[in-house]
Structure formats: structure tokens, C-alpha cells
Amino acid sequence: MAVTGKEPYDDSNIFARILRGEIPCKKVHEDEFALAFHDIHPQAPVHVQVIPKGRYVSFADFGAKASPEEIAGFYRAAAWVAKQLGIEETGYRAISNIGPDSHQEVPHFHLHLLGGRKMGHLLPS
16 A cells, blocks of 8 residues: 555554564664664665654655654764765665655655665666
8 A cells, every 4th residue: 555645653554563673673773763774675785774763654744743853863863874884985875755656665754775786877867
């Protein structure tokens, strides 16, 4: 089911369950604002999910409802993870799928950090 980003937060989504420790993950980083873990279906040699600890469905929801500290802490955590994984120097992608046209599958705002190889064009020219 595609996520529109406008529905109420679903506490049974997989990322909420990972945050509660109900589902294990291969953790890369955790602090008060974010949790980063390896994607179970990697699309690149390095593919990590970075999720905020709060209950946010989409990028718009996060931007509208998160505190300035949560927003800064989340993006600082994502940048720290990219550096720790060694993808900062050669480059990486930070992608967030929002809504049905993007194929967002989990109704919890998150970033995909992808790197470890040269990437092709994101969209056809």
C-alpha cells in the first residue's frame, strides 16, 4: 500500500516497531534524535536508513511538527553516519520517498543513505 504522507501516524509500522526494539536491526548509530541501521534489501554497497525517533509520517509532517532540536539532531545524525561509513569523501545519495508517486512503503519519515559506488543518473534526462 502506498503512503500518502497525510494519514495519521501508525504505531504498528515496521520502523516504529524497530524503534521500540520489537524487531531487531543492524544498528549503525543511535542517539536521542535518530536511529540509523542497514537496509535489509540494499540497493548499493552502503545502504542505511536514518529515521527520526518521533512519530512523523513524511518529510512535510516532520518539518511541520518536529522541534528545531529534533530537525537539527536528525540531519546531524545522518551526516555523521555518512562520514562514519566512509561515503562522505566519494559521494552518496540521501533520498526520502514521500507519497504514492515515490513508492514510499513505510509510513515513517526516513532517509536512505546510499553510497559505496558510482551512481547513475537519478532521473532520465
